[in-house]
Amino acid sequence: MSFRLTSLLSLLWLAVVGASSVGDSGCNLFFCLNITITNNEIMTYEITPVFEPFGWVGLGFGRLMKNTHMVVMWDDESNPGSRIVSQRYGVGHVEPVLEPNPPRIATVVPSTVEFAPSKTNYSTTAFQIPFNKTDPRPGQIIWAYSLRRPDPDSSADLTGHYVAGTVNMRLDKAVSGLEGVVTEDPKDALAPLPRFQKLIWHGILLSVGFLVLLPAGSLVARWGRTFTPRWFKVHRLINFGVALPVIAAGFILGPLAVLDRQAGHFADAHQICGLLLFALYGAQLFLGRYIHARRDAAGRSPHPPSNILHAVLGISTIALAFLQVRSGFAEWSMRTGQPDLSHWCHDLWAAWAFILPVAYVGGLVLLKRQFAQEKQGRSYADSPEGKNYIALAAAAPSPIMFDAEHEAAYSELETRVPLLHRP
Numbered sequence: 001m002s003f004r005l006t007s008l009l010s011l012l013w014l015a016v017v018g019a020s021s022v023g024d025s026g027c028n029l030f031f032c033l034n035i036t037i038t039n040n041e042i043m044t045y046e047i048t049p050v051f052e053p054f055g056w057v058g059l060g061f062g063r064l065m066k067n068t069h070m071v072v073m074w075d076d077e078s079n080p081g082s083r084i085v086s087q088r089y090g091v092g093h094v095e096p097v098l099e100p101n102p103p104r105i106a107t108v109v110p111s112t113v114e115f116a117p118s119k120t121n122y123s124t125t126a127f128q129i130p131f132n133k134t135d136p137r138p139g140q141i142i143w144a145y146s147l148r149r150p151d152p153d154s155s156a157d158l159t160g161h162y163v164a165g166t167v168n169m170r171l172d173k174a175v176s177g178l179e180g181v182v183t184e185d186p187k188d189a190l191a192p193l194p195r196f197q198k199l200i201w202h203g204i205l206l207s208v209g210f211l212v213l214l215p216a217g218s219l220v221a222r223w224g225r226t227f228t229p230r231w232f233k234v235h236r237l238i239n240f241g242v243a244l245p246v247i248a249a250g251f252i253l254g255p256l257a258v259l260d261r262q263a264g265h266f267a268d269a270h271q272i273c274g275l276l277l278f279a280l281y282g283a284q285l286f287l288g289r290y291i292h293a294r295r296d297a298a299g300r301s302p303h304p305p306s307n308i309l310h311a312v313l314g315i316s317t318i319a320l321a322f323l324q325v326r327s328g329f330a331e332w333s334m335r336t337g338q339p340d341l342s343h344w345c346h347d348l349w350a351a352w353a354f355i356l357p358v359a360y361v362g363g364l365v366l367l368k369r370q371f372a373q374e375k376q377g378r379s380y381a382d383s384p385e386g387k388n389y390i391a392l393a394a395a396a397p398s399p400i401m402f403d404a405e406h407e408a409a410y411s412e413l414e415t416r417v418p419l420l421h422r423p
C-alpha cells in the first residue's frame with residue numbers, strides 16, 4: 001500500500017515538476033567530478049582521475065573522515081581496464097575500514113562522461129547510490145587522492161592519501177536526465193514522506209482546495225440559489241465536508257516541510273500569507289454556520305451584514321488564494337533549489353484566473369431574479385426541503401407585493417420553475 005502510494009506520488013511528481021535531474025560538475029587538479037540527482041531518488045557520481053600517477057581516489061559522504069561512509073576506487077592491476085570499487089567507513093584519521101553492510105549501497109553504472117585522451121589517461125567510474133533525502137547538503141563531500149595503487153582486491157590496504165579536501169557543490173543546475181539503475185531501499189519507501197514530496201502534496205492539495213473546491217462551492221451558491229433549495233446542501237458539502245480535510249491536510253504539510261529543514265516557521269510572505277488564508281477559511285466556516293443557524297430568526301432581513309460579509313470574504317479568500325498559489329510556485333524553486341515548475345502549471349493558473357471571475361460575474365445576472373424571489377418572501381416552509389431555502393430570505397412569510405411590472409418580468413420564469421408555486 002505504502003509502496004504503491006510512493007509510485008503514485010512519483011508519477012504526480014513527474015507531472016508537476018517534470019523528470020528532474022539536477023546536478024553539478026567540476027574539476028580540480030586531481031580529478032573531475034559530475035554529480036547528478038535524478039527525480040530526487042538517486043545520486044550518480046562520475047569521477048575521472050586526471051593527476052598522474054593515479055593510485056586510488058575516494059569520496060566520503062560527510063564533512064570529516066570520522067564516522068563517514070566512503071567509496072574508494074582504484075584500477076584493477078590484474079584485469080586491465082576495470083576498476084575496483086570498495087565501500088569503506090572512516091573511524092578517525094586512520095585507514096578507513098571495509099564496510100560490508102553500508103546503509104546505502106553504491107552500484108557501478110556505465111559512465112556518460114567522456115574526456116579527450118589529451119586531458120587524461122584514466123577512465124571514468126560512475127556509480128549510483130540512493131539519495132539521502134534527509135541530508136541537508138548532499139553536495140558537500142570529502143575526497144582523497146593517492147599516488148600508490150592498492151592491491152587488486154576490494155579489501156586491500158590503502159596507503160595514506162597524497163592530498164585530501166572537501167567538495168561543496170550546490171547541485172542545483174538542471175542537467176540532462178540520467179536513467180536510474182539503483183532502486184530505492186525498501187526501508188526508504190516506507191519512510192514518512194520526504195520533504196520534497198510533502199511540498200508537492202502541499203501545493204497540490206491547497207491548490208485544489210482553494211482554487212477548485214471553494215470556487216465550485218461558491219459557484220453553486222451563485223448559480224444555484226434561485227433554482228433549487230438544495231444549493232445550500234451542496235455548498236456546505238463542498239466548502240466544508242470536502243474542502244476542510246483537503247485544505248487541512250495540505251496546510252499541515254507546509255509547516256511539516258519547514259520542520260524537515262529545521263528552519264523557522266512563517267518566515268516569508270508566502271508562509272505568513274498562507275497562515276492568514278487558512279484563518280480566513282476558518283472564519284468563513286464559522287460565519288457560514290452562523291448565518292445558516294440564524295436564517296429564520298424573526299425580523300431578519302434577507303441580507304444582513306453577516307451574509308454580505310460571508311460572500312465578500314469568500315470571494316476575497318479565493319482571490320487571495322490565486323496570489324498565494326502563484327507565490328507557492330516561486331517558493332518551490334526558492335526553497336528547494338529545484339528547477340521551476342512545469343510551464344503548464346503557470347498556464348493553467350492564468351487560464352483559471354481568467355475563467356473563474358467570468359463564471360462568477362456571469363452568475364450575477366441571476367441577482368435580479370433572486371431579489372424578486374426574496375421580495376416575494378419565498379421560504380419553502382411547506383416544501384419537503386423546508387429547512388433549507390432558496391434565497392436566504394427570512395422563513396417567516398412576508399407580505400407579497402407584486403406590481404404589474406414584476407409580474408410581467410418574472411411570471412414566465414416562475415412558471416417554468418415548479419418549486420416556485422404561487423400562493
Ligand code: HEM
Pocket residue numbers: 199200202203204206207210251254255256257258259261263264265266267270271272273274275277278321324325326327328329331332333335336
Ligand atoms: C492557497 C494555497 C497555499 C497555502 C495556504 C500555503 C500555505 C503555506 C504555509 C502556511 C507555509 C509555511 C509553513 C511554515 O512556515 O511553517 C507554506 C510553505 C511553503 N509552501 Fe505553501 N501554501 C499554498 C500553496 C503553495 C503552492 C501551490 C506551492 C507550490 C508548490 C507551495 C509551496 C510552498 C513551499 C515551497 C513552502 C516552503 C517550505 C520550506 O520553506 O521548506 N505552497 N505554505
Ligand code: HEM
Pocket residue numbers: 214217218221222232235236239240281282284285286287288289291292302303307308310311312314315317391392
Ligand atoms: C469557507 C468556505 C466558504 C466559501 C469560500 C463560501 C463562499 C460563499 C459565497 C461566495 C457565497 C455567496 C454566493 C452569492 O450569493 O453570490 C456564499 C453564500 C452562502 N454561504 Fe458560503 N462559503 C463557504 C462556506 C460556507 C459554509 C461552511 C456555510 C454553512 C455552513 C455557508 C453558508 C452560506 C450561506 C447560508 C450563503 C448565503 C448567504 C447570502 O444570503 O448571501 N458557506 N458562500
Ligand SMILES: *[C@@H]1O[C@H](CO)[C@@H](O)[C@H](O)[C@H]1NC(C)=O
Pocket residue numbers: 023024025026032033034035036112113175176178
Ligand atoms: C559532466 O560534466 C561535464 C563537464 O565537466 C559536462 O559537460 C557534462 O554535461 C556533465 N554531464 C552530466 C550528465 O552531468
Ligand SMILES: *[C@@H]1O[C@H](CO)[C@@H](O)[C@H](O)[C@H]1NC(C)=O
Pocket residue numbers: 050052117118119120121
Ligand atoms: C598519459 O600518459 C603518457 C605516458 O605516460 C604521458 O606522457 C602523458 O602526459 C599522459 N597524459 C596526461 C593527460 O596526463
Ligand SMILES: *[C@@H]1O[C@H](CO)[C@@H](O)[C@H](O)[C@H]1NC(C)=O
Pocket residue numbers: 103104132133134135136
Ligand atoms: C542521511 O543524512 C543524515 C544527515 O546528514 C544522516 O544522519 C544519516 O545517517 C544519512 N543516512 C544515510 C542512510 O546515509
